[in-house]
Amino acid sequence: MELRLLEYFLAVDAAGSFSQAANRLHLTQPTLSRQIKGLEDELGLPLFTRTNRGLTLTQAGLYLKDRAQEILKLTQQTEQSFIDQRRELFSGNINIGAVEADSSHMLANELATFTAKYPSVTFDLFTGTSDDLFDRLDKGLIDLALLLEPVNTDKYEHITLAHTERWGLVISVDNPLAHAPVIEPNQLSEIPLLISSRKAVQKLFAGWTDSDFNQLNVIGHFNLIFNVLPLVQQGTGAALTIEGVINSNDNTGVRFVPFSPRVQTHTVLVWRKHRLQMPVTVAFINRFRNLSDE
Known part of the structure; x- marks a missing residue:
């Protein structure tokens, strides 16, 4: 039994009709009717009785309503627990270098969004020339560097961002x-x-x-x-x-x-090849991958 079907079933009960429930669920009425009919066939019992006042739950429907509410509530609580646990466990420090550039505003926005999502994450930000940043990358003093073309990235993994x-x-x-x-x-x-x-x-x-x-x-x-x-x-x-x-x-x-x-010229995010990155750094890099794909 799919959770989606339980949500549809509860929506029909709350609305009192298939048409109103279909509108709330952004489905067509025939589609919703087929889904509920499939659920009744799976259970082997009718869930609704049609009366002059609309739909009423059968005895089986009343039983399923209680169980469906419990199941969906438990599902939501479980999902939230994992979200809370991920936020609590997903921590660490990112060392980032950046040159003087207008893209500093983009970096600031990404850091603000990232640390708001993961409050246990901290960062150290260093500003310097490209030569300074490459030296720090090679020595392992920074994890990532935000640079401006023209730069030689042969020794590094990199993402060329759309920002120019x-x-x-x-x-x-x-x-x-x-x-x-x-x-x-x-x-x-x-x-x-x-x-x-x-x-x-x-x-x-x-x-x-x-x-x-x-x-x-x-x-x-x-x-x-x-x-x-x-x-x-x-x-x-x-x-x-x-x-x-x-x-x-x-x-x-x-x-x-x-x-x-x-x-x-473009802005480039670079990091050392073949270096094992912390999960927090990998997640931050992926944010920039998404930016480059937009």
Whole structure:
């Protein structure tokens, strides 16, 4: 006997008619009637009697009603017990590294949802450059890293997320180009540049400009954008970065201007190959698998 049939039986009794019960169950009346008829055939006894006032339970129906309520209540209690036990036992700590990126908001949302579902789970969050995070992954100091392309993931398991980051320059508002809608490659000769020390980013940027990187007016390198914002505010140079890393309301005197043609890269979640992960880490990785499939 299926639990579903017991639920249908109780719904018909509560509604007093097949038509009303079918509406509540989002079934057609013939379908519901066949299901109840099948239940009566299985039990070998009629469960309802039709009268001028509608449906009434037979003696067998009254007996089944009591037992069905007990069975369904016990089923719900059992399911809830397993949910409570899973929440209590599913615990642990996740060590996560992340670069400066707009995707930090996505990571924050996922952590908030995950820890709300599993209150016994804690996390440590480390922000650094891609090189810092790869080093920590290799040493086992972090379980996961949220990075920005371009990155070499040959040594790692990874998920490429649908989330993308748009590249451009953070410029002092005193620079005329700060008020342009976009920056094009032929305008870069006018700007002293502050660029990431990562070779992969330099190669990406040089490819967009269609020029040799050494021909660009690069006056300095940095690992975190926060370190060079004062130089940008003073007009010393413009910093290559992604949209959303800085908030113009919190960093007055600067503005992000995107590149045209558009330059965008994906966010990537990486972890070490062949490393046994804790169940809590595997569950968190699966949340990102679902995000990448959406």
